[in-house]
Amino acid sequence: MRNQQRTASSPSIADAYITVEPFCLGRWIGQKYSLSSAPSVRGGSEGGRGAYDRGGCGGDLDCRVAVMLADTKEGETCIEKELFGEPDDPSKQHANINFEKYNNIPVERTGSGFPEPVTTFMNPPLDPVLLENIVFARYISPTPVQKYSVPIVAAGRDLMACAQTGSGKTGGVFLPILSTSFTSGPRPPPHDRQATGYNIRRKAYPTALILVPTRELVSQIHEESRKFAYRSWVRPAVVYGGADINSQIRLIERGCDLLSATPGRLVDLIERGRISLANIQYLVLDEADRMLDMGFEPQIRRIVQEEDMPGVHERQTLMFSATFPRDIQMLAKDFLKDYIFLLVGRVGSTSENITQEVEYVEDNDKRSVLLDILANELKGALTLVFVETKRMADMLSDFLMANSLPATSIHGDRTQREREMALQTFKTGRTPILVATAVAARGLDIPHVTHVINYDLPSDIDDYVHRICRTGRAGNTGVSTAFFNRSNRNIVRDLKELLHEANQEIPAWLETVAHESSGFGGSSHGRGRGGGSRGRGRGNASCDYGSSNFIKYNATKVCPME
DNA sequence: AAAAAAT
Structure with a gap:
């Protein structure tokens, strides 16, 4: 082939x-x-x-x-x-990764017989066409997660990796999967007794499936897969809700070898007999913890266990998750075989790259303080403003626009077209201010975000970390500003601790509020840092990662490795 | 409590 x-x-x-x-x-x-x-x-x-x-x-x-x-x-x-993209197109550009900084990445591996990490894309040898695509995509050297995951996946092993989504990690699975696929060529679909004369021609039989929680993330991953699959026989395809299903059907009819999907739309298409999983060789679950948080577990179990997907021994399965709580361990136990557990973190990256500020702002003053900040923003800077509710996202972006500021918003009540448009105009700098709800907090890789403003603080410190990590990516620096007032007391203890660990300045008033709030019910008190107790592995014979290192490098402290 | 996701 x-x-x-x-x-x-x-x-x-x-x-x-x-x-x-x-x-x-x-x-x-x-x-x-x-x-x-x-x-x-x-x-x-x-x-x-x-x-x-x-x-x-x-x-x-x-x-x-x-x-x-x-x-x-x-x-x-x-x-x-x-x-x-053009060499200088900011919306397609990968930030220049400062690899020098990446020499002391904490890495944990558990499992039997794991392969040694690689240092270049040349080893293990990748298909030459793929190597050219890697050059086109301006990937120069493997990121830490790729150094470990590429040889593991290439060796055909199942993998459970704690790392966040983004170009680096996505590449870490696509590269070995595609390399093997390119070289071995397409596989004829297995005999499908349900295929009739009508649908035998129209049913798609992907060989690789990647399941992703949100629509924006799935289209981002699809764009990556298109780059790597360029000039090969592999047809990348994407399906997700909120977009016209018929045009998606037409597109998958034209080829669907590497399928990126959100669970709901995939189930729909399986029910319609448009997609069969009988030919799946690679299954990837991305942001597994997030998918469970969003209540996708029944749909995921249905897709993996109750449709026509080959069993755990007939496919290679790769799971990614920021944390490793018990429900994810259960999922791993059911979906993976003799797997390697990989944990790649970035200690102190928050302190290295992101300057975190906390300002005391009463709710009534938030708008004017925001205007002050935005007025002083440099030209060309991208600012991401997080709020807690969809309604607030609309109100705030309207308010900013009424004040002649180039803003737009993204949240779950906007149509998919509006969401994509918002992301696009933000990336290209046409509307350099994006007001967002939690939909944009995790995983999204938007280069050149220089400032993240937590207009409303989340109640979960992990959410805070994910939000501020939209800036300071890949070795660049960034600033984060949080508006804090007494209604945020529930996060004060975790926030203080996080700022301390990241070597950030802690305002005196924050200490005061933290002191006031002692006994208020700081969420982490008594159960270990950042849900660390959720991360303890127990009762899994094939993979004992019960060491406390997992807790140490939990996403709470570490900017998610992407 | 809110957000996300199939219609």
Whole structure:
């Protein structure tokens, strides 16, 4: 199969051929056609050689039938721009990771016979086409989590990793999965007794499935997978709620080998007989703790255990989670076999990269204080403002806009289109102020956020950590400002402790409030730090991680490794 | 208590 993948070098005009590019009809993928025998393709041909559709540059997905002459540099560049961005496009750019800082990452591994970490993408050898895509995507050197997870996944082992979502970790699973897939080629779907003449053609049989809790996260992961799957036979696809199901169905009909999905929409499509899991070789559960928090457990168990997915011994399963409470341990016990437990943290990253400020602001004063802060923000700075309720997100963004500030908002009551638009205009800097609820707190990788404002503080310190970690990413620096008043007493003890650990200034009044509140019921008191007691592994013979190190490097103290 | 997610 590999010989069907086009390499980066363009052929001469003499052997001009048409290559059907990503997004296109599955059966043509990778096939070469001479100019005269090229199949006609809807929505593209401008006659002669230029059978290339503008869709590749950002048009409607539907008309992204990007057939092109392999030697039209223009066409190739166009797709590459869309996938990988301009070198200076801030919305696609990966922040430059300061790898020097990453030498002292705490890493824990438990399990039998784990492979040694790698230091480059060349080892274990990855498929050459994939290596080119890695270069296109400007991944230079593996992140700490990749150094450990790439060889584990490449060795075919099941993995339970405590680390957060983002480009680094996502790459850590995609790279070895895709490398193996590229090299071994597509796998024919197994005999499916339910497939009838009608749906045998229209049912998708993905070989890899990645389950993700939120819609924004799933589309972010899908974008990553498109980069890595570029110029291979692997068709990445994405399904999630809130978007038109019929257009998603049309897209998965065109190819669906690596599927990123939110659980609800996936179940819907399985019920409709559009997707079969019978061919799954790789299963990835991302942000597993978050999925359980959101009540996805029944749906996840249904997808994994009650549909036609191959059993735990017939597939490779990878789970990611920020924390490792008992319900996640149970899930791991049921879904994984002889797995390796990997914990990659970043000690002190909050103190290194993020300056945390806490200001005492009464509710009535919050608006004017916010205006003051925003007025002093530098040009081009992206500011993320967190609030607790959807209503507040709307009110605050309206208020900011009424004050001529370029703001938008993201929360669960906005339509999916509005949410995506908000994220997009924020990333590109058109609306450099984004007011958000918890939907944006975890996992989302938005480069160049320089300031996170907790307009309303969350009641859970873990949420606070996730929020402020939207800035100061990948070795960059960032500022976080929290508006605190007495209604936030429930978090004061954890907050004080966190600031102390991160070597941040603790205002005197915060000490006072903390003192006042002693006995108020600081949430962490008596059960160990940051839910550490939830993280104790017990009663799992195959993987004993009962050491206190897990607690030490829990997400509470450590900026999530992404 | 709120948020997220299938319609």
